[in-house]
Amino acid sequence: MRALANDTLLRALARQPTEHTPIWLMRQAGRYLPEYHAVRERAGSFVALAKTPALAAEATLQPLERFPLDAAIVFSDILTLPDAMGLGLGISEGEGPRLERPLRDEAAVRRLAAPDPARELSYVLEAVREARRALAGKVPLIGFAGSPYTLACYMVEGSGSDDWPTLKAMLYGRPELLHRILEVNARAVADLLNAQIEAGAQAVMIFDTWGGTLSAAGYEEFSLAYSRKVLAALSKESEGRRVPSILFTRGGGNWLEPIAASGCDAVGLDSATDLDAARRRIGHKVALQGNLDPAVLLAPPQRVREEARRVLDAFGNSPGHVFNLGHGVSPRASIEAVAALVDEVRAYSRKLRERAA
Amino acid sequence: MRALANDTLLRALARQPTEHTPIWLMRQAGRYLPEYHAVRERAGSFVALAKTPALAAEATLQPLERFPLDAAIVFSDILTLPDAMGLGLGISEGEGPRLERPLRDEAAVRRLAAPDPARELSYVLEAVREARRALAGKVPLIGFAGSPYTLACYMVEGSGSDDWPTLKAMLYGRPELLHRILEVNARAVADLLNAQIEAGAQAVMIFDTWGGTLSAAGYEEFSLAYSRKVLAALSKESEGRRVPSILFTRGGGNWLEPIAASGCDAVGLDSATDLDAARRRIGHKVALQGNLDPAVLLAPPQRVREEARRVLDAFGNSPGHVFNLGHGVSPRASIEAVAALVDEVRAYSRKLRERAA
Numbered sequence: 248m249r250a251l252a253n254d255t256l257l258r259a260l261a262r263q264p265t266e267h268t269p270i271w272l273m274r275q276a277g278r279y280l281p282e283y284h285a286v287r288e289r290a291g292s293f294v295a296l297a298k299t300p301a302l303a304a305e306a307t308l309q310p311l312e313r314f315p316l317d318a319a320i321v322f323s324d325i326l327t328l329p330d331a332m333g334l335g336l337g338i339s340e341g342e343g344p345r346l347e348r349p350l351r352d353e354a355a356v357r358r359l360a361a362p363d364p365a366r367e368l369s370y371v372l373e374a375v376r377e378a379r380r381a382l383a384g385k386v387p388l389i390g391f392a393g394s395p396y397t398l399a400c401y402m403v404e405g406s407g408s409d410d411w412p413t414l415k416a417m418l419y420g421r422p423e424l425l426h427r428i429l430e431v432n433a434r435a436v437a438d439l440l441n442a443q444i445e446a447g448a449q450a451v452m453i454f455d456t457w458g459g460t461l462s463a464a465g466y467e468e469f470s471l472a473y474s475r476k477v478l479a480a481l482s483k484e485s486e487g488r489r490v491p492s493i494l495f496t497r498g499g500g501n502w503l504e505p506i507a508a509s510g511c512d513a514v515g516l517d518s519a520t521d522l523d524a525a526r527r528r529i530g531h532k533v534a535l536q537g538n539l540d541p542a543v544l545l546a547p548p549q550r551v552r553e554e555a556r557r558v559l560d561a562f563g564n565s566p567g568h569v570f571n572l573g574h575g576v577s578p579r580a581s582i583e584a585v586a587a588l589v590d591e592v593r594a595y596s597r598k599l600r601e602r603a604a
Numbered sequence: 605m606r607a608l609a610n611d612t613l614l615r616a617l618a619r620q621p622t623e624h625t626p627i628w629l630m631r632q633a634g635r636y637l638p639e640y641h642a643v644r645e646r647a648g649s650f651v652a653l654a655k656t657p658a659l660a661a662e663a664t665l666q667p668l669e670r671f672p673l674d675a676a677i678v679f680s681d682i683l684t685l686p687d688a689m690g691l692g693l694g695i696s697e698g699e700g701p702r703l704e705r706p707l708r709d710e711a712a713v714r715r716l717a718a719p720d721p722a723r724e725l726s727y728v729l730e731a732v733r734e735a736r737r738a739l740a741g742k743v744p745l746i747g748f749a750g751s752p753y754t755l756a757c758y759m760v761e762g763s764g765s766d767d768w769p770t771l772k773a774m775l776y777g778r779p780e781l782l783h784r785i786l787e788v789n790a791r792a793v794a795d796l797l798n799a800q801i802e803a804g805a806q807a808v809m810i811f812d813t814w815g816g817t818l819s820a821a822g823y824e825e826f827s828l829a830y831s832r833k834v835l836a837a838l839s840k841e842s843e844g845r846r847v848p849s850i851l852f853t854r855g856g857g858n859w860l861e862p863i864a865a866s867g868c869d870a871v872g873l874d875s876a877t878d879l880d881a882a883r884r885r886i887g888h889k890v891a892l893q894g895n896l897d898p899a900v901l902l903a904p905p906q907r908v909r910e911e912a913r914r915v916l917d918a919f920g921n922s923p924g925h926v927f928n929l930g931h932g933v934s935p936r937a938s939i940e941a942v943a944a945l946v947d948e949v950r951a952y953s954r955k956l957r958e959r960a961a
Contacts, residue, residue, distance in 0.1 A: 348882065415897070418899070459855075463876060463881070518859055519858050521820035531718075540772070540818075540819045542769065542773070542775070545769060546777045550776050550777060566846065
């Protein structure tokens with residue numbers, strides 16, 4: 248076990264006391280940073296950046312150079328997994344991600360198989376290894392994947408959507424086909440996360456970005472059931488240390504109790520869920536991660552500080568909180584706002600602990 | 605008081621026993637109906653259709669000709685109100701609604717005033733009167749408006765958005781300007797709904813389509829506080845009968861308790877909220893409306909019937925349920941699916957009552 252200079256994130260995820268509330272931000276390596284645009288330009292495209300380990304590792308570390316964040320998250324994309332399944336990833340500027348060969352007939356669904364990460368996603372694993380080396384034990388590195396359901400959304404629809412008509416037509420019209428896709432995805436996600444852990448990821452996160460577009464019954468049947476399978480199959484330890492898992496569900500506020508009981512170490516919350524209400528509903532069984540409205544980062548630094556304090560106050564002064572946004576950093580966020588946020592979370596959470604002591 | 609041939613909706617909203625669970629559908633007069641396309645073509649555009657009372661009344665009644673629905677909802681658009689405030693409504697094919705002169709500076713916000721519905725929205729009131737005449741007491745007519753917050757979203761952003769950056773920048777950067785808009789909107793919405801009641805609307809609904817994009821604290825401060833003002837200002841009776849109000853919040857599952865205590869007669873639920881869980885959380889103080897996933901209407905009729913029974917079973921056999929979708933009917937919904945849904949809700953809810961008797 249290599250020592251970590253700052254293991255605040257891992258202790259908070261284990262609901263142990265920490266000197267301050269750890270903070271990292273979804274999409275912290277991204278378009279609000281000029282140096283990110285530069286490295287993407289050098290790569291040639293978003294996809295090329297994700298597939299070039301040295302550059303992906305560089306992008307991973309960029310936000311850490313600017314802000315005293317408590318974690319890095321490997322620069323990658325959830326759609327690298329469907330890409331490795333042969334669906335063809337393309338991301339056009341301003342249009343968002345797109346799969347070139349979505350699953351549109353039964354034969355394509357039957358052919359689908361979980362890839363071998365060591366062979367077909369070696370660039371992700373190499374990016375994890377390079378980022379770990381470059382971090383040199385400064386903060387932990389988080390690995391990630393999309394949830395089986397969220398991946399299926401893109402794999403069937405072919406691109407993002409407000410209401411996922413193709414996916415939903417399959418869900419209600421041919422549910423057995425969707426279940427077959429989800430079975431494959433659950434295996435593929437677990438394999439990919441375990442390979443990232445093996446390559447050096449010290450925590451893992453599952454992004455269920457689209458689970459919240461399901462009905463309550465549908466969420467249990469098509470999303471949570473498969474995230475649970477992933478969580479059950481994950482390596483629990485690496486380098487002599489627990490590898491905690493975070494399950495983030497956008498729009499999942501209705502289902503906090505079953506999410507907290509899914510086998511994850513932490514529940515990632517979007518901004519609509521009140522942290523205090525969430526704690527009362529699910530107790531202290533798991534840690535909570537979240538949940539500042541990403542739009543706060545469009546406001547002046549003083550307002551950012553006020554809103555950050557509000558989130559910290561809502562959670563209160565007990566262990567088990569990882570500060571984050573309720574969704575990814577917006578490309579329009581200002582660097583000054585992010586700097587103010589990280590500074591305020593660290594300073595104010597220390598103050599809260601001193602007051603309580 | 606003119607007698608209604610079918611007052612099932614009004615009795616269900618009053619949590620009185622009914623012979624079957626009443627059903628109507630958000631956007632039931634809409635693009636999935638070929639006759640709707642025909643009347644819109646005759647009008648020339650969506651905006652012209654909304655502004656021509658005879659044609660709007662015709663569109664209002666179209667779904668009733670096909671399906672034994674338990675209510676009509678006046679054909680209109682929530683953006684007619686900002687249009688009457690001088691913001692200029694335009695809806696381009698396939699692009700969704702757009703306001704030509706969004707509120708982008710303090711002077712524009714200071715100038716904003718609630719319109720007089722009798723003068724500036726007379727076409728909405730005339731559509732209500734014509735639809736009432738044409739319905740001839742068959743089923744009740746529902747009037748509606750957007751919530752103060754949802755209207756403000758469009759009034760500041762100018763069009764729909766995934767993350768409302770302009771609106772959110774005002775919310776966090778200049779909240780006093782947004783509060784001023786919301787004050788005007790609350791007055792304008794209450795005036796418009798009261799004018800619709802006066803013109804013959806027998807129930808009213810407030811659509812808070814975008815409240816769910818707020819943080820928990822933001823929802824209370826910027827959305828619910830102003831919907832509450834509207835509800836407090838509504839006429840409670842007309843034609844000797846209670847005029848019930850329904851508050852629908854898309855993505856509002858986290859806030860059911862305060863929504864139920866807002867002064868509305870019924871809470872409109874999106875599909876993510878389990879009806880049974882909602883009932884347990886808020887008791888029997890208010891009726892519940894919802895909440896079949898609109899995507900079910902893309903599936904074969906047999907599946908539609910199964911999913912309809914699931915929603916009815918989730919609510920259980922007690923008074924106070926109005927069947928609806930969790931959001932509007934999709935343009936891709938099939939007429940056969942809607943027919944199967946309406947038939948199944950009526951037949952199966954009767955069966956449930958017989959079993960219990």
